[in-house]
Amino acid sequence: MPKKKTGARKKAEKRAVRQKAIRTSNNERGLGVMPCNLSMLCEKCNNRQKNRAICYFCDSVNKMPVCGNCGKQKCMAKGGDCVVKHTGFVTGMAMVGAICDYCEAFICHSRKCLSTHACQCPLADAVCFECERGVWEQGGRYFKCSFCHVFVCEDDQFEHQASCQKLEAENYKCVSCNRLGQHSCLRCKVCFCDDHVRRKGVKYARGASLPCPKCGQDTQETKDLSMSTKSHDFGRQRETDEGPQYYYSEAYERAMTGGGASGGEPFSFGGVSASDGHGAGGMEDDYDDDDDYEYDEDDDDEDGDEDDEEEDDEKDSEEKSVLQSMANVKLKL
16 A cells, blocks of 8 residues: 655645646736736827837837836845846836847846746747737737637737638538538638547547647637638629629729720720720620611511512423423424
8 A cells, every 4th residue: 555645745745736836827827918018108109009118109218117027117126136236126227137139128137037038038929910010010019819829919909809710611521521520720720520630649638629630739629619611702703592693893894895994095905995896895786786686487487488489480480481492493393
């Protein structure tokens, strides 16, 4: 039998578990509450922006900067790890030790912040998924999508969240077979069935979510999500209750009716313009002229009767000519 744990051993194990949870909780914090991504109001131009050393709009520096790693505005010198030794508390530029190249925020002169922030800066590879702008190209804050976990800037976060739960396919079928996909990857925007979501030779933990075979992100069950499929709402051909309807742009319609795409000169190609009667507009005019003629069966019957009468007259004239020639021959005899 295993030895019974003592009270001190139990306390030590609980303390180790608690310390591990504290260490991992820092990484699990949302990007919106990180000190380097806090909201800042410029004291000179009154523009709200992300926490940064120099204002994005007017290039001014605030009197009370905030550390991008620990979030403090005042150094009390109680920790003892200050690189710049001082007595009492310091604020402003006396507290600043560096500027991060990734998040453009001030870092205090604490030894811990200076040595660890550059390696674990949450905005080190922050590029907006929608507009492809980095920290240096825009002044707003950054967030991570709660579905696909990509960086989204403050301008495009709501638009991205609204269109994120949409598959790239027109149905919910698995990309590898024709069965219904029960697992969806919100980063790749595809579905997988139970067989194709698992890769051969890979062991999966029991009860954990299965990773995507393409990108490795955890998949979620399609029934738990409000997923929608791709639809062509703005296409030229759209099915309605009355049947298929066709929509053309104004430039295309002007070109088909003889006008140029810009509404000026008529459309031309190879030296021949539509206004000459050989273009698209001329073809339509000729087609319209042909449509003016109406087909009638009585006309065909009348034409047939006239042809028969002409043939009978020709036969009668031939017979008369033959009889007259025979009579002339008899008189000569």
